Amino acid sequence: MPRFKYRAMDRKGAVTEGFLNAPNLASLTEVLRGQGQMLLSGIVAPEKASAAPGVPAAAAPPHAPMMRAKKVKGHAPTDAEIITFNSQLQLMVRSAVPIVETLQILSTQQTNPAFGAILKDITDAVTAGNSLTAAFGHHPEVFDTVFLSLLEAGERSGTLPHMLERISAHLAFKASIRSRAKSAMIYPAVVMGTAFVVVLGLIVFVLPNFAEVFEQFDAELPPLTVFLLFLSRSIRGYWYAYIALISLVVWRARVWLGDPRHGLMLETVLLGLPIVGPLITSIVLARVCRTLGELLSADIPVVKALDLTEATAGDVIFVRMIAETRRVVTAGMPISIGFTHCDFMPNMVPCIIAGAEKAGRLPEALAFLAGFYEGEIDVALKDFFAMLEPVFVVFLGVTIGGIALAFLVPIFKLGGIVQ
Numbered sequence: 040m041p042r043f044k045y046r047a048m049d050r051k052g053a054v055t056e057g058f059l060n061a062p063n064l065a066s067l068t069e070v071l072r073g074q075g076q077m078l079l080s081g082i083v084a085p086e087k088a089s090a091a092p093g094v095p096a097a098a099a100p101p102h103a104p105m106m107r108a109k110k111v112k113g114h115a116p117t118d119a120e121i122i123t124f125n126s127q128l129q130l131m132v133r134s135a136v137p138i139v140e141t142l143q144i145l146s147t148q149q150t151n152p153a154f155g156a157i158l159k160d161i162t163d164a165v166t167a168g169n170s171l172t173a174a175f176g177h178h179p180e181v182f183d184t185v186f187l188s189l190l191e192a193g194e195r196s197g198t199l200p201h202m203l204e205r206i207s208a209h210l211a212f213k214a215s216i217r218s219r220a221k222s223a224m225i226y227p228a229v230v231m232g233t234a235f236v237v238v239l240g241l242i243v244f245v246l247p248n249f250a251e252v253f254e255q256f257d258a259e260l261p262p263l264t265v266f267l268l269f270l271s272r273s274i275r276g277y278w279y280a281y282i283a284l285i286s287l288v289v290w291r292a293r294v295w296l297g298d299p300r301h302g303l304m305l306e307t308v309l310l311g312l313p314i315v316g317p318l319i320t321s322i323v324l325a326r327v328c329r330t331l332g333e334l335l336s337a338d339i340p341v342v343k344a345l346d347l348t349e350a351t352a353g354d355v356i357f358v359r360m361i362a363e364t365r366r367v368v369t370a371g372m373p374i375s376i377g378f379t380h381c382d383f384m385p386n387m388v389p390c391i392i393a394g395a396e397k398a399g400r401l402p403e404a405l406a407f408l409a410g411f412y413e414g415e416i417d418v419a420l421k422d423f424f425a426m427l428e429p430v431f432v433v434f435l436g437v438t439i440g441g442i443a444l445a446f447l448v449p450i451f452k453l454g455g456i457v458q
Contacts, residue, residue, distance in 0.1 A: 043067050043083060047076040068173050116154035116181060118214035124149075124158070125210060129203035139166055157181060170194060184347050185209055185330055192337040205333055212329050212409075216322060219416055223318065223423060230431045234438060239274075241442050246271045253449055264445040303355045310356065310383045314426050318419035320383055323354045325412035327361065328388075332405030341368055356383060374401070 043059050045067060055076070061067035116124075124145060131141040142165060146158035157178050164174035172191040175182045186206055193202025250268050253260060260268070274281060295301050310316045330351050334344035342365055349361040364377025375393035378384055388408060395404030 045071065045082075047071050066168075068169055072170075116151055116157070118210065118217065120149070120151055120154055121181065122207065122210045122214060124154070125203060125207050129200060129207060132203060133200045138171065154181075171199075183213075184350055185334065188334060188339055188343070188347055189337050192339055196338070202337060205337060209330070209333050212413075213326075215413070216326055216416075219420065220322060223420055226424060227427060227431075230427075230435075234435055238438060238442065242267060242271045243274055246446070247275070249446055249449075259452075260449050261445065263441065264449050267442065267445050299355065306355050314419070314422050316383070318416070318423055319354065320385070321412045321415040321419050323352060323357045324385075324388065325409050325416060327352055327357060328405045328412065329409035332402045332409060335405070336402040341374070345374075356381060360384065 043061055045057060045059060047055055047057075059067055059070060061070060127145055127148075128141060131144070132138065136144075139162060142158060142162040146155050146162055149155035149158060160177060161174045164177060165171060170191075171194055172187055175190060176187050179187075186209065189202045189206050189209065190199075193199035196202075246267055250271070253264075253268075296305065306319075310319055327348055331344055331348045334347055335341065339347075345361055345365040345368065349358055349365070352358045352361055360378065360381035363380040364374055367377035367380075368374060373393065373396045375389045375396060378389040378392055391404050391408060392401065395401045
């Protein structure tokens, strides 16, 4: 009987790994389901690996087929492709089309070969006896934990069409937040990139022409001009050293930010800024409230819902707040108490949650808060761009103007010498 190395998620959302004896992946799925766990992936373990002690194993042929998760080749599916697929899946399930036939049809319709291969793998896994959740769980890089949890809730409760509708809302919201975050970064990136290219062009290609004129007259040059001439010569002669230096700085910055303490320090500074802080807070709270509300509406236990929400928060400070909330809830206290453990949490949020908990309408309150902060994102983005425009105008004016003066002042001096 083959021995499997597996990854599974329990009802609290904790991911565990271990070894089990099972005839095939379908039997392994059922064994783990009986233990209250959801199979995420399973592969045949090497012969030396030992099964977890005390775990029952089913009897069956030793060479039963096994489904393996396939790696995504090419470009991963986009948000739009995943949303379209889920909408089609929801429609066909509501139309009572058999799930295997549905997956086969949708896998052949994909214009993205990588996504089509993923859906083909999911189809094969379901055909082999896996649950939908286990089959989709083979590809966590495409289908996140919230997607899988809502799918599992739909399978267990027999409300799969309704849960697919909730998944569509979750995917659309996630894509909207990601699009808004990208839009906030495009404008600064374009302006800074353009300024860098213009300044580099002036220093590398234009300034050397003036350097020859300055050297002919042997005139005393201003310090800024001397510095720019030195910078021009060094870039033209040792450009590879500058590339290496920039690469080193970027690498060190990523290492520095990878330290949780430094990440916490940076996010604390950003959240304290007048316009950037409210923008980040609105994005995170919209994501947290929407995710938690959807999970609770699907009757997923509060602790597991908080675990999954923590994984999607994307901000160290709010992740710690959600972890503290989970600890508070485990101790028997309400969610609203945990939401007060954050200096950047607006007072309105725990107050609304506290009232909703007493009224038994927490999912509705979280949906209201998510909608409110989605609207706040648009307001914060307008303020953000309104602030950036004068900042960039001043920055470009000082930078380009300084370089122009470095050219013109020596020229004026040379004009006086010639006269």
